Amino acid sequence: MSRCFYCNTKKEMFITGARPKNEKMRKFKYCCDNCVSKTDAFMDFADRTRATFWTGISFAALLCILGIVLSDFFHTIAMICLMISFFVLGLTIIFFPHATPEAFAILSIKKTLILAKILGTALVLSSPMWILL
């Protein structure tokens, strides 16, 4: 008994091996063709948006560093940098929930996407707190 890589369902009958288009996804098991095609669609999306994802992460990281460096001299500007950093990071994670196949294998793709949306929303909602500090 093992779990579907996409939806995490436990089932006796499993589709394994060669069907997913993406090479890395072939070592995992799937419960139905629908989950295979959803995995393929997600991996296509992930490949197309990888550059955007890293741009968002880098931008957020730079703003975060800038905010920390400025915090001793320009408190308000530093807090605005940190707020935008959290906001951008949250949006990036919500819209481009990239992870490695190994990470997806632990939670399944479906649950990882839900978790990413929750974490991203928490970051976006918590971003205004920097202004209050």
Ligand SMILES: [Zn+2]
């Ligand atoms: Zn499934």
